[in-house]
Amino acid sequence: MSTVPVRLESSTFERRKVPRAVRRRRFLVSVANHSLLIAAAIAFAAPFVFIVLTALMTHDQALSPDLWPHPFRWSNFTDVFHNAPMLRWTLNTALYAGLATLGVLVSSIPVAYALSKLRWRGRDTVFLVVLVALMLPPQVTVIPLYVMWAKLDLVGTLWPLVLPVWFGDAFSIFLLRQFFLTVPEEYLDAARVDGCGELRILTTVVCRLAKPAIAAVALFSVLYTFNDFFLPLLYLGENPDHWVLSVGLSNFRSLHQVEWNIVMAATVLMMLPVIILFFLAQRAFVEGVTLTGVKG
Amino acid sequence: MSPWLVGFTIFVLYPLVMSAYLSFTKYDLLSSPKWVGLANYKYAFTVDPQVWPAVKNTLWFVAVSVPLSVLFAFGIALMLTRARYGGGFFRTVFYLPALAPPVAATLGFVYLLNPVTGPINSGLEKIGLEGPLWFQSPEWSKPSLVLLALWGIGNTMVIFLAAVLDVPKQLYESAELDGAGPWQRMRWVTLPSVSPVILFSVVLGVIYGLQYFTQAYVAASIASGQASAAGEGATNLGYPEDSTLFYPVLLYNWGFRYFQMGYASALAMVLLGVALLVTVVIVRNSKRWVHYGGAVR
Numbered sequence: 001m002s003t004v005p006v007r008l009e010s011s012t013f014e015r016r017k018v019p020r021a022v023r024r025r026r027f028l029v030s031v032a033n034h035s036l037l038i039a040a041a042i043a044f045a046a047p048f049v050f051i052v053l054t055a056l057m058t059h060d061q062a063l064s065p066d067l068w069p070h071p072f073r074w075s076n077f078t079d080v081f082h083n084a085p086m087l088r089w090t091l092n093t094a095l096y097a098g099l100a101t102l103g104v105l106v107s108s109i110p111v112a113y114a115l116s117k118l119r120w121r122g123r124d125t126v127f128l129v130v131l132v133a134l135m136l137p138p139q140v141t142v143i144p145l146y147v148m149w150a151k152l153d154l155v156g157t158l159w160p161l162v163l164p165v166w167f168g169d170a171f172s173i174f175l176l177r178q179f180f181l182t183v184p185e186e187y188l189d190a191a192r193v194d195g196c197g198e199l200r201i202l203t204t205v206v207c208r209l210a211k212p213a214i215a216a217v218a219l220f221s222v223l224y225t226f227n228d229f230f231l232p233l234l235y236l237g238e239n240p241d242h243w244v245l246s247v248g249l250s251n252f253r254s255l256h257q258v259e260w261n262i263v264m265a266a267t268v269l270m271m272l273p274v275i276i277l278f279f280l281a282q283r284a285f286v287e288g289v290t291l292t293g294v295k296g
Numbered sequence: 297m298s299p300w301l302v303g304f305t306i307f308v309l310y311p312l313v314m315s316a317y318l319s320f321t322k323y324d325l326l327s328s329p330k331w332v333g334l335a336n337y338k339y340a341f342t343v344d345p346q347v348w349p350a351v352k353n354t355l356w357f358v359a360v361s362v363p364l365s366v367l368f369a370f371g372i373a374l375m376l377t378r379a380r381y382g383g384g385f386f387r388t389v390f391y392l393p394a395l396a397p398p399v400a401a402t403l404g405f406v407y408l409l410n411p412v413t414g415p416i417n418s419g420l421e422k423i424g425l426e427g428p429l430w431f432q433s434p435e436w437s438k439p440s441l442v443l444l445a446l447w448g449i450g451n452t453m454v455i456f457l458a459a460v461l462d463v464p465k466q467l468y469e470s471a472e473l474d475g476a477g478p479w480q481r482m483r484w485v486t487l488p489s490v491s492p493v494i495l496f497s498v499v500l501g502v503i504y505g506l507q508y509f510t511q512a513y514v515a516a517s518i519a520s521g522q523a524s525a526a527g528e529g530a531t532n533l534g535y536p537e538d539s540t541l542f543y544p545v546l547l548y549n550w551g552f553r554y555f556q557m558g559y560a561s562a563l564a565m566v567l568l569g570v571a572l573l574v575t576v577v578i579v580r581n582s583k584r585w586v587h588y589g590g591a592v593r
Binding site: 146230 | 301302303304306307308310311312315316318325347372376377378379380381382386388389390391392393394396397398400401403404405407408413415417419421422447454465503506507509510513514517518523546548552553557559560562563564565567571575
């Protein structure tokens with residue numbers, strides 16, 4: 001991006017010879033820049049490397065200053081499943097993520113459509129309400145909600161986590177609305193002229209055009225539920241069989257007096273799905289993140 | 297539209313109003329709420345010895361981690377735009393930690409920063425330095441959490457990267473024609489152009505900072521479990537010495553450990569007030585330094 005000066009002479013169609021001193025300086029700056037990047041990259045990768053290495057150590061090695069496992073103890077990863085109901089937690093997490101993501105999509109897409117492509121009274125007020133809901137710290141509403149779920153006797157189940165998002169999720173509505181706004185009105189009008197109802201326009205025209213945004217919303221929802229800790233901690237109760245991975249992992253060490261090498265193996269296992277997901281859907285990730293930021 | 301309005305009423309509006317009401321009552325979930333007027337607020341502001349430390353810890357964390365994260369993310373984004381080789385590789389390396397689930401990342405950091413057996417202090421020892429006690433010391437526990445936060449700035453970085461790449465090239469060219477050096481171009485072209493994004497990350501950072509819970513909760517419970525020889529499951533929130541007792545942790549403690557729903561609601565209302573106030577102040581002030589539409593004054 002620092003090649004701007006070359007274009008200064010573009011009117012003469014002749015590339016100006018860059019003086020040697022300038023070239024030298026540019027080279028040095030580039031070397032410095034790349035060295036800094038490499039140093040920062042090492043710092044960012046180091047925690048991953050240490051966590052994975054520890055996950056392969058024996059118990060004694062994990063408590064010693066050794067950095068390299070000797071011998072490699074792959075059985076740590078199977079021990080994780082013997083020490084805790086890890087499989088159960090994984091299934092619960094998958095159920096939570098699946099149901100919540102489905103709910104987010106089913107409920108948020110129509111609301112976002114109504115907020116971006118339909119004209120009706122009070123639309124701007126409702127959008128403002130979405131923004132407020134987006135900003136509201138969850139701690140502010142959590143106590144009456146907890147009381148409500150406790151009275152319904154649903155604490156200890158997934159219901160308090162899943163049901164609310166089936167009524168729409170402010171973040172997803174916001175993100176989808178921003179994207180729907182970019183869909184040209186002409187397409188919708190063309191469909192309307194052909195006698196298409198709003199619902200069909202939404203499912204056939206808008207959803208198809210907005211695939212990247214919908215993919216991003218689904219991805220964020222899966223990630224959010226997978227990482228969610230505060231709400232599961234409150235609502236899933238004391239019985240470990242009801243927990244999801246995040247709650248289980250946080251209690252892993254204290255509950256079972258497990259050694260660090262096993263804890264790190266569990267940590268690796270929890271990071272792995274997210275990282276695999278990232279490499280499978282890298283484009284959707286980056287597009288989604290930029291969409292939230294740049295147009296926000 | 298209407299199902300969403302129903303959901304909003306049940307899951308946002310009703311609890312918000314209810315929270316305000318409960319904050320004036322004494323309510324332990326077993327008997328029905330009893331009206332006590334302003335007693336909860338009075339207790340929070342004048343009696344409760346943990347409120348002030350929790351407020352201070354939270355403000356400290358926001359004041360340190362938000363500017364550092366923004367600076368750091370911006371710096372890395374700038375370096376990435378100038379990288380001629382391996383841009384994609386570096387971007388992935390910087391982004392990945394943001395994906396690490398908070399609980400997993402916190403566990404990893406508590407192990408890495410273990411004062412005696414962790415690799416970081418072992419490494420420091422090898423080069424003859426004595427590492428700090430990190431999560432085990434009241435002075436270093438919050439900085440350790442800041443490190444953890446800086447490790448996960450990937451999302452902010454990606455947003456900055458997109459914003460910096462979005463700056464119109466002509467602006468740089470005309471600035472250079474006017475004789476602007478690299479620093480001046482940064483100050484008068486890049487910074488104003490990305491200022492809306494800076495504002496966005498600051499506001500989000502502050503809002504999330506005020507809600508900071510998971511990492512503090514997990515770090516305190518793991519680090520304290522590891523310090524006590526008996527290693528009971530009893531989690532010690534705020535460990536060590538209330539230094540990681542953030543406001544949301546305090547609220548959790550009152551609401552879901554002691555089940556004092558009335559008092560916890562009062563704490564929640566104060567949080568709401570502060571969050572609103574801070575957001576309004578930042579957005580108001582921002583008019584002086586945020587430029588929209590690339591207009592450089």
